[in-house]
Amino acid sequence: xxxxxxxxxxxxxxxxxxxxxxxxxxxxxxxxxxxxxxxxxxxxxxxxxxxxxxxxxxxxxxxxxxxxxxxxxxxxxxxxxxxxxxxxxxxxxxxxxxxxxxxxxxxxxxxxx
Amino acid sequence: xxxxxxxxxxxxxxxxxxxxxxxxxxxxxxxxxxxxxxxxxxxxxxxxxxxxxxxxxxxxxxxxxxxxxxxxxxxxxxxxxxxxxxxxxxxxxxxxxxxxxxxxxxxxxxxxxx
Numbered sequence: 769x770x771x772x773x774x775x776x777x778x779x780x781x782x783x784x785x786x787x788x789x790x791x792x793x794x795x796x797x798x799x800x801x802x803x804x805x806x807x808x809x810x811x812x813x814x815x816x817x818x819x820x821x822x823x824x825x826x827x828x829x830x831x832x833x834x835x836x837x838x839x840x841x842x843x844x845x846x847x848x849x850x851x852x853x854x855x856x857x858x859x860x861x862x863x864x865x866x867x868x869x870x871x872x873x874x875x876x877x878x879x880x881x
Numbered sequence: 882x883x884x885x886x887x888x889x890x891x892x893x894x895x896x897x898x899x900x901x902x903x904x905x906x907x908x909x910x911x912x913x914x915x916x917x918x919x920x921x922x923x924x925x926x927x928x929x930x931x932x933x934x935x936x937x938x939x940x941x942x943x944x945x946x947x948x949x950x951x952x953x954x955x956x957x958x959x960x961x962x963x964x965x966x967x968x969x970x971x972x973x974x975x976x977x978x979x980x981x982x983x984x985x986x987x988x989x990x991x992x993x994x995x
Contacts, residue, residue, distance in 0.1 A: 802981060811885070811971050811986030812924075819982060858924060862981045868937055869981045871916075871924035 770795045772861050774872035781849055782880045789844040789875045791859030800862040801842040803833055806874075807855045815857070818842065829853070851879045883908065885974050885987035893993045899960040902990045906953050906974030912936075913955040914984065915947060918969040927970075930955050931978040959992075967994045 775790045793799065800819050804812040816827025823835040833844045842859060859872040886905045894900050906913050914937075915927040926939040930949035949955045953974075959966055969989045976983060 800981065804986075809988070811988045812973075813986065814982070814984070817982045860924075860981070862979075868926060868939075870926075873923040 770861055770863055770870045772859050772870050772872035774859055774875050776875050777873065778876045778878060780878040780880055783851055784848050786847050787845065787849050787877065789857050789877065791842045791844065791872060793840050793842065793861045795861060795863060798864045800864060801835060802860040803827065803831070803844050804858045804860060805855045806858065812858065849879055853877055854879045885972060885985050887972055887987040887990050889990060890988065891991050893995065894962050895995050896962055896964060898962050899958065900962060900992060902957045902970055904955045904972035904987060907985055910974035910976055911953050912975045912978045912980065913949060913953065914973045915957050916971045916973070918971055927957070929978065936978050962994045964994050966992065968992060
C-alpha cells in the first residue's frame with residue numbers, strides 16, 4: 769500500500785532564507801508525485817507535479833522539487849521565501865495503476881520576519 | 882472561468898443528524914472528488930464521481946455517500962453524524978477521472994458536529 773510521510777509538521781524559516789520541505793513515499797510501482805499548497809481558509813492549489821521525464825520539477829511561485837527514485841523522496845525547495853508563502857504544504861502520491869491519491873499529513877511553513 | 886464552488890461554507894450540526902454538502906465543478910469538468918481534512922488524519926479521499934457514476938471510493942463507512950447529477954454537480958451526504966465527522970470537506974473537479982495533475986479544489990465546507 770502506498771503511504772506518504774512528511775517528516776516535519778511545522779517548519780519555521782526567516783524571510784528571504786531558503787527552505788526545504790521533506791516528503792518520502794512508499795510504493796512498489798511507478799508513481800505520480802505532487803505538491804499542493806493550502807493558504808488559510810482556502811482549498812488546495814497544485815504547486816507542481818512529477819509525472820515522468822526530468823527529475824527536477826519547477827512549479828509556481830518559485831518552488832521546485834526533485835524526484836529521487838532511489839531514496840523515494842520528493843522534497844520541495846525554494847531558494848528565498850516570502851511572507852506570502854505562509855501556508856500548509858501537502859505532498860501526494862498517485863499510483864499509476866489506479867485512480868487514487870494519497871496525501872501526506874502536511875507541513876506548516878511559518879515565515880519569520 | 883468560474884472555479885469550483887462549495888455550499889455551504891460553514892455548517893453546524895448535532896450528533897445523529899444528517900447533512901448534505903454541495904459541489905459545483907468548473908464548467909466542462911466531469912469528474913468530482915471529495916476529501917475529508919482533519920488535523921489528526923490529514924486529507925483523506927472519500928470518493929470520486931465521473932459521469933454520474935462512482936468510480937472510486939476511500940475507506941469510509943457507509944454513512945458517507947454521494948451522487949452526481951447530469952450537470953456534473955455533486956452532493957455528499959453524511960448520515961447519523963458523529964463528533965469525529967467534524968472536518969473540512971473539500972471537493973475537487975477535473976476533466977476526466979484520475980486526472981490528479983489537473984485537479985482544481987474548492988474552498989471547502991467546514992462542518993462542526995456538536
